[in-house]
Amino acid sequence: MKLIFEKSSPGRGGVRIPEDRISPEEVIPAELLRSEPAELPEVSESEVVRHYTRLSRLNFSVDTHFYPLGSCTMKHNPRACEKAASVPELCETHPLWPQLRHGGLLTQGSLQILYSLERILSEITGLAEFTLQPMAGSHGELTAVMMMAAYHRDRGNKKTHIIIPDSAHGTNPASAALGGYSVVTVPSDENGVMDLEKFKEAVNEETAGVMLTLPNTLGVFNPQIRELIDAVHAVDGLMYYDGANFNAIMGRIKPGDLGFDLCHLNLHKSFSTPHGGGGPGTGPVGVCEKLRPFLPISRVAKTKDGTYTLDYDHPKSIGYIAPFYGNFSILVRAYAYLLMLGREGLRGTSNRAVLNANYLLEKLRGSYAAVSESRCMHECVFSGKSLGEGIHTLDLAKALLDRGVHAPTIYFPLNVPEAIMIEPTETETKETLDEFVTMMEEIMELSKTDPDALHAAPVTTPVGRLDEVAAAKNMDLTYTGDQND
Numbered sequence: 001m002k003l004i005f006e007k008s009s010p011g012r013g014g015v016r017i018p019e020d021r022i023s024p025e026e027v028i029p030a031e032l033l034r035s036e037p038a039e040l041p042e043v044s045e046s047e048v049v050r051h052y053t054r055l056s057r058l059n060f061s062v063d064t065h066f067y068p069l070g071s072c073t074m075k076h077n078p079r080a081c082e083k084a085a086s087v088p089e090l091c092e093t094h095p096l097w098p099q100l101r102h103g104g105l106l107t108q109g110s111l112q113i114l115y116s117l118e119r120i121l122s123e124i125t126g127l128a129e130f131t132l133q134p135m136a137g138s139h140g141e142l143t144a145v146m147m148m149a150a151y152h153r154d155r156g157n158k159k160t161h162i163i164i165p166d167s168a169h170g171t172n173p174a175s176a177a178l179g180g181y182s183v184v185t186v187p188s189d190e191n192g193v194m195d196l197e198k199f200k201e202a203v204n205e206e207t208a209g210v211m212l213t214l215p216n217t218l219g220v221f222n223p224q225i226r227e228l229i230d231a232v233h234a235v236d237g238l239m240y241y242d243g244a245n246f247n248a249i250m251g252r253i254k255p256g257d258l259g260f261d262l263c264h265l266n267l268h269k270s271f272s273t274p275h276g277g278g279g280p281g282t283g284p285v286g287v288c289e290k291l292r293p294f295l296p297i298s299r300v301a302k303t304k305d306g307t308y309t310l311d312y313d314h315p316k317s318i319g320y321i322a323p324f325y326g327n328f329s330i331l332v333r334a335y336a337y338l339l340m341l342g343r344e345g346l347r348g349t350s351n352r353a354v355l356n357a358n359y360l361l362e363k364l365r366g367s368y369a370a371v372s373e374s375r376c377m378h379e380c381v382f383s384g385k386s387l388g389e390g391i392h393t394l395d396l397a398k399a400l401l402d403r404g405v406h407a408p409t410i411y412f413p414l415n416v417p418e419a420i421m422i423e424p425t426e427t428e429t430k431e432t433l434d435e436f437v438t439m440m441e442e443i444m445e446l447s448k449t450d451p452d453a454l455h456a457a458p459v460t461t462p463v464g465r466l467d468e469v470a471a472a473k474n475m476d477l478t479y480t481g482d483q484n485d
């Protein structure tokens, strides 16, 4: 298959711009004008369309493949939400347009969406107020840690560390450290939740707070959560809820009701924005009443006459953490999604997400070692230990690619040897799950009867086994004309 540059043929083209209507010399300063034409491929429109369509199909995506990547919630994103975000009145506004009614009706609508979305997120998390500005889950975590620090400074508390369980997402300790705290890691017990006794030993007057994922990254809900929260509050510590994957509990449990003081949500996981490949994201943070003064500015406010405005007058605020309102179009998608689902829809979504994960857990328990005896929440975790001699979880992941399924998350959580973490999400059918189970069983069988077939995988993808560290760290995307590049 020829690549786009090899297809170039002098004089061929797609759209032509009439030369008599544009005179580059008139609009571009002489010193910036090209002396030679750009070396672009000269191709027809159909060749360009085929080129990009072909490129898009070389990759795995939610639109083309089952994508059970644990802790990532790769679910189908309704196209209606995409449509809402592409309405010109929303996607063509500029944050510097006037907010008020004279000449500024469009920004009033945008501000109203932000205001209403904040209220809905407060409602489903049980927290007093939200900031929509953070641009990723990790950015939300850092924003939250900065607010924790501001709270403790304001109270004259001397706090030095944040407690984080060993099963946490890697961004938690990174955010705590960036926020100026040392990290105290508490191991998990045999049920896969933070060991309560070890936790109580770690909590003291210098505990600024605890960052917890619930259900945790093993897909287990911690039944001792109240006791844990009370111990932290007793030393004026703050409880942080990592709500990056809200699929398991949305519409059912509110972190605020459990006693959490802060929480971030990943709108690009649970709330209808496709993600992967590094963004864009949005990680709004909600806080309880006593942390309100520390929220970042600006805040969207509603005035007495019913108009919306940006409010900067919060002397204890941690200040700016992002330009303007964050990733606005993602916020619009989430708003459309939430309005579309409503209370019952949200609850149905988490019900099905949990049902699908438990279905896989029970179906696969026979062939793979499940990490926990109990039921799971929205994702299930296995160990690849029972694969045949010399076959590892990595080989399983590669073999799945050959069978048309994106690999689950592997080697995470770190506290599970040969971990396989599967999150089917609510948008997959029973038929898809059954096909997946059959593949997993077949691969287990092959690992014992024909291990070499698995060592060779993947054989159907554009590239075979790469040195993954080198591919990530020394990425070389320069086109040289060699198709093997």
Ligand SMILES: *Cc1c(COP(=O)(O)O)cnc(C)c1O
Residues within 6 Å of the ligand: 071, 072, 136, 137, 138, 139, 169, 171, 172, 213, 217, 242, 244, 245, 266, 281, 283
């Ligand atoms: C994805 C995830 C994060 C980080 O979110 P980003 O938007 O990738 O920064 C944090 N915690 C958990 C549990 C996650 O799954």
